[in-house]
Amino acid sequence: MTIAKADYIEGLAKGLSVLEAFDTDRQRLNATLTAHRTGITRAAARRHLLTLAELGYLETDGSYYWLSARVLRFAGSYMATSRLPRTLQPTLNQLSQQTHASFSAVVLDGGEGVIVARSAGVAEPVRHLAYGLHLGARLPAHATSTGRVLLANLSKEDFAQWLKGRALARITSQTEVGLSPFKVLIARVRQDDYCLAREAHELGIHALAVPLRNMQGKTLAAINVVGTAEELADATVQRKWLPLLLDAARALRPLL
Template sequence: MEIDKADLIEGMARGLAVLESFDTERQRLNATLAAQRAGITRAAARRHLLTLAHLGYLETDGSHYWLSAKVLRFSGSYFASARLPRALQPTLNRLASLTPDSFSAAVLDGDEVVIVARSGPSRVTAYGVHLGARLPAHATSTGRVLLASLARAELNAWLKGRDLARLTLRTTVEPKAFRALLEQVRRQDWCFASEEHELGVHALAVPLRDMRGRTVAALNVVAGSHRADKAALAREMLPVLLDAARELRPLL
């Protein structure tokens, strides 16, 4: 959403940028590192860190800072109030009762997809797939379905100047090959991703559309090495996912 510059509270934007600087690569930051990651001065980063610690969103040893459990208030409020997760969860629970596989629904957020609903085993992947988990869009079945659903101009803007990270030896990172892959996903309206995000993990995804035909999320099934065969996984699980997508459409 674009707003007028006069309506932008820059201090709030910088504070949120500092919070977003913390991730799995950098769980603890000092003022210098936070400034580099948030793109602000060290003095500004120091004030934001001190304020966030004062408000309880960060903990500190006096030199370094790390996220506190209070930040979970935001995700908790989202899952408690947002319509999309509540609409999806009963269907995912039903799917998980039918097979030993794990089912997830995700939305696109910049470079990543965010898991907004899930059901099934929590240890299908090495890292687990939990609510709120953020995964690289280019290397996941849900991410590719969501990218393929973008308008051409939006997709071109997303791809422009982007270096795709190689997460495994099987990750597609060459721009021309990745574009061709997304075109295939667009044509067939589903995506199979095998060991491109994590070795031993295979996933099949379909788009979730509302009654106006807009893709609002992606639904996938994540399986381990017992479902490594693309044809077998598609034959067994694609009809299940497509039926679920049709069932959910009036609710989205």
């Protein structure tokens, strides 16, 4: 959607960009770092930081700023009002109880996949995960099973636009960062209609994902199961995990 320039509130956009500048790599920012991360001037960054701190969205020691618990209002409101997470949660819980594995649902947001639902009540099958898989976690789309499924379900024109000028970060030795090989990889995922990603995001971690479509055929999200190489061996994937995920996707389709 494109709006008229007169309807665009630049100050609001800059303020939100400041909030989005905080992440795992940079948990605390000062005005200089914020300006560098957002592309606004240092003076503007300082004013936005001070305002957000005054409103309670940031905490500060006078030099550096960090997110306060107040920002969770946004996530809480999304989880409470969005139909998608509430629809998917029972199915993810059921899958986890049935298999004692961990399942997630992810949507695409720019260059990242965002976890909007996770199975609950079962311990992680993989004991040590360097990257959090909590609700709201943002993971690089090119290096995850769900992200690749969602990219494969873009139109070819939209995927080409997504890839244009983008550098694919190398996260592990198994991450595909070459543009041409990555295009081939996504074409394969588009053909298979599922993705098995092996150690592309974290060494020792394997994940299988399938798309979630509504009755009109639109892909709204992707669900995956995460495990070790042994748990997601090729034969086991074809015999157990892929049919399980595909059955879940089919059962969810009328509800999406």
